[in-house]
Amino acid sequence: MSENTAVSKADARDDAALQPPVDVIEDAAGITLYADLAGVPKDKLHLHVEGDALTIEGEIVLEMPEGMENSHAEVGLARYRRVFTLSKELDASKVGAEFKNGVLKLSIPKAEHAQPRKVQVTVT
Template sequence: MLNRWNPFIEMSNGAVALGPFKEFDQLFRDLSVVRQGGARELVPPADIYETAEGITLQVDLPGHDPKAIEVKVENDTLTLKSERKAERSEKDGARRLERSFGVYTRSFVLPRTVDTSKVEARYENGVLTLTLPRREESRPRVVEVKVNG
């Protein structure tokens, strides 16, 4: 049977057709995860930078109450959790709702070089910045070369 080819949809055999909107569609598939019971958890985007001093993690959480942002370090896992509540609802006469509301959560497995007792969190202009310093023993050090004679 012949079907009309559409480059923007997934094929019935599970293969994804190539097209100019493939990455765009994947972005929206990755933004939210549906958990058991139909509850939706949103995954905020993050940037990670690594230096000799440690790791800096920046997570976009615009419109979140800083007091409601939970940062938890347990063993080697860093977990972020926050909820962005809708200010208005469909009952208020909204014609179109595109902004995401709900529970935002993200977990990261930390390398053993991170000193989890010194993690710092700062929220400014909708961006949560976490500073994860390296353990002193894992930082690079300069060894002095002694010259004899």
């Protein structure tokens, strides 16, 4: 089953978004993801976890002082959006988030079954 949808140029522009650069660090406990979201205030930052998809969205707010006009802009899109597929080894219900100085830090622990564990050896 497929759906035929026509997207106008204006609609495509509304759906367009910058992909924030990210760094992902993995260790035995899980992963830590850092996303650079320059210009996004905390109230315009949205995180969603649905199924195995993690979505980061943010709206850039650049206020122009009254009476001034923008003569040059290098950021043509006013929002960020990036979607990640989470491994079944990660526990999406325990995502932790911190946002400081335009950098989002997400901590996603490994699920219980994926955590390293020590096996006790008995001598007989």
